[in-house]
Amino acid sequence: MLDRRIREQLDRLQQLMAEQPFMVLTGAGISTPSGIPDYRDNQGVRRGRQPMMYQEFLSAPESRRRYWARAMLGWPRVRQAQPNVAHEALASLQSSRQISGLITQNVDTLHDQAGSHDVIELHGSLNRVLCLDCGQRSERDSIQHLMEAQNPYLAGVDAVQAPDGDTLLDPAFEARFQVPHCPHCAGERMKPDVVFFGENVAQVTAAKAMAAVEQAAGLLVVGSSLMAYSAFRLCRVVADQGKPLMAVNLGKTRADDLLDMKIEASCEQLLPLLAQHLSPSSP
Template sequence: MLDNPSLAPVAALRTLLTEKRFMVLTGAGISTPSGIPDYRDSDGVRRGKAPMMFTEFLTLPDSRRRYWARAMLGWPRIRKAQPNPAHFSLAAMQRAGHIAGLITQNVDTLHDQAGSHDVIELHGSLHRVLCLDCGERFDRAAIQLLMEADNHYLLGVDAVQAPDGDTLLDAAFEANFQIPNCPRCDGERLKPDVVFFGENVAAPTAAKAMASVEQADGLLVIGSSLMAYSAFRLCKAINAQGKPLVAINFGKTRADELLDLKIEISCDVLLPELAASLLST
């Protein structure tokens, strides 16, 4: 594929990755081939209803009940999701030194499962649960068992999968849901260890991501519209340093005016070809 003259941008990217050490920033588009829905269409417009805001989750018990009822049904599909060729290709490129490292907006841990190391999880991980009362963290699978034991009536209910482990569940199923309490302090404010909309990225994580970008020779964005400022600010930083900014993404991104190169090819098709070409040299 890389020898096709019509794919000059791909050849240009290959040259850049041969000569420079890029950080990679990934978004939901890299995980859609693994069966995990994304948030936005090709114009960057959000699909479906507005997500739950952090203040709503924090202050309203009914909102937490709604969240966990839907998440109980959505988690098994996240847990079963497998890395696709794009994830494995990036892991191989990292091992070979063709990329400096990975930052991801995704909360599915598929990069880790594919073998990437030291992944910066900009928005956390659905595989962990945080108690907002005592600060303890738990494995998500353990909290799932508690919910299933207390909410047998939801077992077997089929709900449409939504982004980040959410589902589209009829409100009638939510009223009797028993919210899990913290196994350590019995607190009622368990939260997935992810950054909600309206919540800030943890300062150490944001600083680590920015430092990694400042130390890299360029930034490659894969499968992200960059509408979240936590990701867009990294693009602004690399651009301000005069370093190359490249995107592999279908449709509009928030950083289109900053991009040096944009490639609209499915990442699970392009990245294996790119990795094979780089690893053969």
């Protein structure tokens, strides 16, 4: 049951979104009910250890060995994750043209699996692997099979899941790890096709996201602390344009001072209700 204040906020959000479709920006909070950990707590503070930085990944073979050893164990759980009711609600809203589109910071492809289309992946996707030597991309599953065949000693090793397909693996397991080579050029510098910490969002992707929010009637942020500048800047543009900027998020966001309204409720609780209220068949 929703308390009175949240019900009133939901009614206001529904009224605004019924007038013209908003763009939606999602973060890790929408995928945590699907079993994928997030990076930050409700105060926007990063959990656990520092994630691997882009320059660290590029600079040394041992860094790439450490990354891929942990990622090999983390990928199956990401691959097996299923969309939850919040993803499905947004797919329904998009199919009925109640939202103008989706931008996501997540790299799990759960929006696509739920039926959303033309999703702008601000930070890329773990489903692809990019070779930094030849520029070719490979399916992650094919690289996963290669790593598992080359590193049978890790079969059955259990590791605690971390955000973005990472795991908390004992360093003792990393030294023997055979890093995958590119199937196209045999290069050793393979990376997941995602934006690492310290790496810039691709210019084409950033421009596409910016154009989408500039053209939208408003922006609804779902499950994001907005601590990443690539997402926060989109909110700032919407606020500067004087358009509605709303959020459904448990806890602090970087844009709290810009928001017209923040509904502090779980995504999986609120979004199905929003989709129900905005449905063309609703009274």
